[in-house]
Amino acid sequence: xxxxxxxxxxxxxxxxxxxxxxxxxxxxxxxxxxxxxxxxxxxxxxxxxxxxxxxxxxxxxxxxxxxxxxxxxxxxxxxxxxxxxxxxxxxxxxxxxxxxxxxxxxxxxxxxxxxxxxxxxxxxxxxxxxxxxxxxxxxxxxxxxxxxxxxxxxxxxxxxxxxxxxxxxxxxxxxxxxxxxxxxxxxxxxxxxxxxxxxxxxxxxxxxxxxxxxxxxxxxxxxxxxxxxxxxxxxxxxxxxxxx
Amino acid sequence: xxxxxxxxxxxxxxxxxxxxxxxxxxxxxxxxxxxxxxxxxxxxxxxxxxxxxxxxxxxxxxxxxxxxxxxxxxxxxxxxxxxxxxxxxxxxxxxxxxxxxxxxxxxxxxxxxxxxxxxxxxxxxxxxxxxxxxxxxxxxxxxxxxxxxxxxxxxxxxxxxxxxxxxxxxxxxxxxxxxxxxxxxxxxxxxxxxxxxxxxxxxxxxxxxxxxxxxxxxxxxxxxxxxxxxxxxxxxxxxxxxxx
Numbered sequence: 449x450x451x452x453x454x455x456x457x458x459x460x461x462x463x464x465x466x467x468x469x470x471x472x473x474x475x476x477x478x479x480x481x482x483x484x485x486x487x488x489x490x491x492x493x494x495x496x497x498x499x500x501x502x503x504x505x506x507x508x509x510x511x512x513x514x515x516x517x518x519x520x521x522x523x524x525x526x527x528x529x530x531x532x533x534x535x536x537x538x539x540x541x542x543x544x545x546x547x548x549x550x551x552x553x554x555x556x557x558x559x560x561x562x563x564x565x566x567x568x569x570x571x572x573x574x575x576x577x578x579x580x581x582x583x584x585x586x587x588x589x590x591x592x593x594x595x596x597x598x599x600x601x602x603x604x605x606x607x608x609x610x611x612x613x614x615x616x617x618x619x620x621x622x623x624x625x626x627x628x629x630x631x632x633x634x635x636x637x638x639x640x641x642x643x644x645x646x647x648x649x650x651x652x653x654x655x656x657x658x659x660x661x662x663x664x665x666x667x668x669x670x671x672x673x674x675x676x677x678x679x680x681x682x683x684x685x686x687x688x689x690x691x692x
Numbered sequence: 693x694x695x696x697x698x699x700x701x702x703x704x705x706x707x708x709x710x711x712x713x714x715x716x717x718x719x720x721x722x723x724x725x726x727x728x729x730x731x732x733x734x735x736x737x738x739x740x741x742x743x744x745x746x747x748x749x750x751x752x753x754x755x756x757x758x759x760x761x762x763x764x765x766x767x768x769x770x771x772x773x774x775x776x777x778x779x780x781x782x783x784x785x786x787x788x789x790x791x792x793x794x795x796x797x798x799x800x801x802x803x804x805x806x807x808x809x810x811x812x813x814x815x816x817x818x819x820x821x822x823x824x825x826x827x828x829x830x831x832x833x834x835x836x837x838x839x840x841x842x843x844x845x846x847x848x849x850x851x852x853x854x855x856x857x858x859x860x861x862x863x864x865x866x867x868x869x870x871x872x873x874x875x876x877x878x879x880x881x882x883x884x885x886x887x888x889x890x891x892x893x894x895x896x897x898x899x900x901x902x903x904x905x906x907x908x909x910x911x912x913x914x915x916x917x918x919x920x921x922x923x924x925x926x927x928x929x930x931x932x933x934x935x936x
Contacts, residue, residue, distance in 0.1 A: 476842070478835045504837050540866075547853070586852065591722045593748050598720065598845055605846055608830070609791070637924070646927040663920055667911035676907055680881070683890040684928055 456481065457530075457553050457560040457607060459600060460522050462488040462575055465567050471502025472597035473564075474509035479601065480608035485513040486522045486561075519563065519575050520631060527558025527623040528668075531571055531579035532599055534592055540662060542581040549583045550606040558623025562603050567596050577661050578627065580668055622670035629674045634664055636681050700725065701774075701797050701804040701851055703844060704766050706732040706819055709811050715746025716841035717808075718753035723845065724852035729757040730766045730805075763807065763819050771802020775815055775823035776843055778836060786825040793827045794850040806847050811840050866914035873918045878908055880925050 459477055464470050464487065474485060487494055494515045503510055516522035523529045530549050544552065553560040563579060565571030576582065585594060585602055594602075624630075638647075638657065647653040669677065703721055708714050708731065718729060731738055738759045747754055760766035767773045774793050788796065797804040807823060809815035820826065829838060829846055838846075868874075882891075882901065891897040913921065 475837055479831050479838055479842075481832045504839075506835065506837070545853075585849075587723050588725045588852075591750065593719055593750070594723055595748075598723075598842070601842055601845070602849055605829075608832075609789075641924065641927055643932070644927045644930050646924070659920060660924070663911075663913065663917050666913070666917070667907075669907065669910070673907050673910070676903060680885065680890070680904070683885055683888040686888050688887070 454484075454559060455554055455611070456484065457562045457603075458484045458486055458523075458526065459604070460486045460488065460519070460561050460563045461490070461596070462519055462522075462563060462571060463491060463566045464596065465491045467492060467496030467498030468502040469567055469596045470496060470513075471499035471504075471506070471510065473600045474499070474503045474506040474513075476597045476601035477604050478506040478509050480604035481611065482604050482607070483509050483512065485509050487513055487515045488519050488522050489517060490515065491566075519578055520627065523561045523563070523578065524628040524631075525559060525626045526561040527626060528553065528556045528560040529563060529579045529627065530561065530581050530583050531563045531576045532565070532583045532585075532603065533571055533576060534584060534587075541576075541579065541666070543584050544581055545586055546583055546603045546606040549581070549603065550610055552581070553607060554610050556623065558626075562600075564596060564599055573658065577658050578665070580624070580665055622672065624668040625671045625674045629671060630665065630669070633669075633674050633677055633681075634661055636678060637664070640681060640685060698728075698803065699798055699855070700728065701806045701847075702728045702730055702767075702770065703848070704730045704732065704763065704805050704807045705734070705840070706763055706766075706807060706815060707735060707810045708840065709735045711736060711740030711742030712746040713811055713840045714740060714757075715743035715748075715750075715754065717844045718743070718747045718750040718757075720841045720845035721848050722750040722753050724848035725855060726848050726851070727753050727756065729753050731757055731759045732763050732766050733761055734759065735810075763822055767805045767807070767822065769803060770805040772797065772800045772804040773807060773823045774805065774825050774827050775807045775820045776809070776827045776829075776847065777815055777820060778828065778831075785820075785823065787828050788825050790827055790829055790847045790850040793825070793847065794854060796825070797851060798854050806844075808840060808843060866916065868912040869915045869918045873915060874909065874913070877913075877918050877921055877925075878905055880922060881908070884925060884929060 459473065459482060461470060461473060470490065477483065477485065490496065499510050500507060562583065563571065563575065565575065583603065585599065587594065641647065647656055703717065703726060705714060705717060714734065721729065734740065743754050744751060806827065807815065807819065809819065827847065829843065831838065885891065891900050
């Protein structure tokens, strides 16, 4: 059972299409010592009979894989969420190489997740919005064609390189709060803004929500900081002074 | 046409069995800018109709691949031959990680080759004997199951890290906003919290203000983000909907 001090990243596959690719990802993981896989809404359900043969013996990874309906639920307990994407325009999050991400995982307190999108399309904007940072493999600009298992293996490989040399994490720093606490803060603020028509007009509401989410995801606030922010919001909601 | 000063390693596949794996290796290579493939006695001859589909567009690598009857002939023009193997007993050659091998390729004069064995069995002792050094991927000792294309991609990836792969210009992230904009945000929020007695009792006010400041300083919000937060605060200050 991974403890909260487990420095190994969780591999999260979002809406994977083929069982075979889930198996290959498991095989890629185990080669470099990663064992915790989470699946978000796998297209063909789970378990998938095509996964086992492709895993080439990495059955224990598949057997322990957990399924979640949404990415938010899959990373609810993770302090450091990294979304893998090809280079995108207009991204306002830090972009790391697999090497830099591996380093970040090793030194950051709290559990980490590497999130991978579906085979064809990759992660959607709303998935990426949940992440603090982006991982992009620096690739031949004239031919970028990494498949899912290859992307997984490069990230797992980089993580494993420093794993043996790793320093104990800095326990004096509180880790970023689990994702679900951040979700609570975002929901709280949105509920306050709704009656003020902050999300009006409707046509821009989605973009506005995403902007707000990015903005509140960026800090990596810890448990205490999130609690303070919740307190700030509650204070602002009060009708008047609490000394009345 | 690669010149004698080309620093890119040649990928040599010795007696590969499946055309599909040759295609996957080509795809792995081109992702990281490698284009020169040599085949030693491919089991099913060459060209192989299964290779193209698996190459996922890396046809130019397959089209330029050269076939040789022996490994000695395939690497005849190479100054630096590296044989990839799993860890072997009784090897009397230097053993490098893919990272170390990539470095060696970049600094060594003359052309270099990375040599990979057949899918099932790997390189034979006589093949390894031709190499100056061995490349072994440090792998989970309890589960070593890298396939051919995965071994190729890890070596190609490491090589590419030090090569100057031309990347499309990176859209630079906006820097954190000037301090005065951050001060404006803090002052705005404090002014809203003051009448709600957020800073009461007085004896704790200083600590509370410092906590709030730390929390809002941590994100490093840029100019646009600060402006958005100011908009959020203004919306919360509104008496009701702005559509009245």
